[in-house]
Amino acid sequence: MTKRFKTTARTLETVKKYDYIIAGAGCAGYSLLYHLLKDPILCRKKILVVDSNFEKGNDRTWCFWEDAEGPFDSIVCKKWSKIEVLKDGMHRSLPTYPFEYKMIQGIDFYQYISNFAKGFEHIDWVAAKILQIKDQTPNGAAVSWEGGSAFADYVFSSINGERIQSALWQHFKGIVVEFDSPVFDDTIARLMDFNVPQMDATAFMYLLPMSDKKALVEYTLFSPSILKVAQYDEVLNAYMESHYKGRNYKIAHTEIGAIPMTTKRLSANTGAVISIGTMGGAVKASTGYAFQFIQQQTRQLVQQLKLKQSLNPLVHFTRHHFYDAVLLFILEHKKMSGDEIFARIFKKNDAATIFRFLSNTSSLLEDIRIMSSLPTSIFLPAAIKVLFRR
Numbered sequence: 001m002t003k004r005f006k007t008t009a010r011t012l013e014t015v016k017k018y019d020y021i022i023a024g025a026g027c028a029g030y031s032l033l034y035h036l037l038k039d040p041i042l043c044r045k046k047i048l049v050v051d052s053n054f055e056k057g058n059d060r061t062w063c064f065w066e067d068a069e070g071p072f073d074s075i076v077c078k079k080w081s082k083i084e085v086l087k088d089g090m091h092r093s094l095p096t097y098p099f100e101y102k103m104i105q106g107i108d109f110y111q112y113i114s115n116f117a118k119g120f121e122h123i124d125w126v127a128a129k130i131l132q133i134k135d136q137t138p139n140g141a142a143v144s145w146e147g148g149s150a151f152a153d154y155v156f157s158s159i160n161g162e163r164i165q166s167a168l169w170q171h172f173k174g175i176v177v178e179f180d181s182p183v184f185d186d187t188i189a190r191l192m193d194f195n196v197p198q199m200d201a202t203a204f205m206y207l208l209p210m211s212d213k214k215a216l217v218e219y220t221l222f223s224p225s226i227l228k229v230a231q232y233d234e235v236l237n238a239y240m241e242s243h244y245k246g247r248n249y250k251i252a253h254t255e256i257g258a259i260p261m262t263t264k265r266l267s268a269n270t271g272a273v274i275s276i277g278t279m280g281g282a283v284k285a286s287t288g289y290a291f292q293f294i295q296q297q298t299r300q301l302v303q304q305l306k307l308k309q310s311l312n313p314l315v316h317f318t319r320h321h322f323y324d325a326v327l328l329f330i331l332e333h334k335k336m337s338g339d340e341i342f343a344r345i346f347k348k349n350d351a352a353t354i355f356r357f358l359s360n361t362s363s364l365l366e367d368i369r370i371m372s373s374l375p376t377s378i379f380l381p382a383a384i385k386v387l388f389r390r
């Protein structure tokens, strides 16, 4: 794999003009590459992919829901058709039909797309840190990195040049635990167990059993500041101790992350430089889910390129964007605790309606049903504040 991404100086001296440059090969960069290469016309374009680190390993696990077969089903390592939410005495278990909750390992995704790309001739790879991306509309855009540069008609960037500003973050540490005898019910994904220290925030344990002996257990919080690693560890250890007392397990893998929860634009699209992924606003602000929105965004861009339309990477449109802003306002200003909000939503609605709401595909009637799960005395003033703030 390393060899494949090594740049030969000669290649770049002679071929410096591309149709597209993909700056950053993470979820969004690889997704865009995949959807471009799936297209019978755009797959012939000359594409350069630049990333500072093509050796990411299994740096994250992506979960998402789908109500049909998806393009990445062959690398889905586990799926569930039941979810559960726990808070105090409430233990709500919900079938997800027609959706399935699916899990993909980061490493499988990166390998799947880089293997698929090997079948195409016009793709170059550069492993280097990008120093600058410059819009030169109407003459495309330029990307420079340590030791080189290239031009393209369009640059699609998921790199975060500046420190991201967000009032709230979804941050977490997860451990993949392995027992030597069965302990988990692997037919059900524990989406949120709020019976953990809330740390003056919204906090829950996310527990995804991959088999009856193995699970991802992730302590997740929505709050303004990130915890120290030892603080996540303390809660994870206490949770394991109280639920699986005396049972031996080993930690096979860990993941740690922080996702901005904001409806504000993190970067502007300027002419020939189009932001994608987190930087392109693909993250659902109120939940941190992004994988499916990134697929939607990159498919949308491929379609626009094909039809020679102006490029618009936005995927969160007005109505659902507004709900996100209201929910974030309530959380940020502590008008109601997050565990109470989510517990009410899951108590009063079925999983399919909630999934559609969180995917921005719910009907107005479904939106009203979800929002009427929350007290009007809190939701309405927050909605008015957000309206005026806009």
Ligand SMILES: Cc1cc2nc3c(=O)[nH]c(=O)nc-3n(C[C@H](O)[C@H](O)[C@H](O)COP(=O)(O)OP(=O)(O)OC[C@H]3O[C@@H](n4cnc5c(N)ncnc54)[C@H](O)[C@@H]3O)c2cc1C
Binding pocket: 023, 024, 025, 026, 027, 028, 029, 050, 051, 052, 053, 059, 060, 061, 062, 063, 064, 128, 129, 130, 131, 158, 159, 160, 255, 256, 257, 258, 259, 276, 277, 278, 279, 288, 289, 290, 291, 292, 294
């Ligand atoms: C641990 C973790 C778990 C997550 N789990 C889920 C989940 O279950 N479901 C879900 O929907 N979302 C999840 N997310 C949120 C979201 O899907 C991911 O963050 C997703 O990877 C975002 O894609 P991206 O392409 O914008 O960023 P990334 O995947 O981070 O890609 C950015 C790329 O840019 C490269 N780069 C950055 N700076 C430079 C530079 N200067 N020069 C060259 N290269 C550069 C990086 O090496 C990286 O490859 C998770 C996020 C994390 C961190």
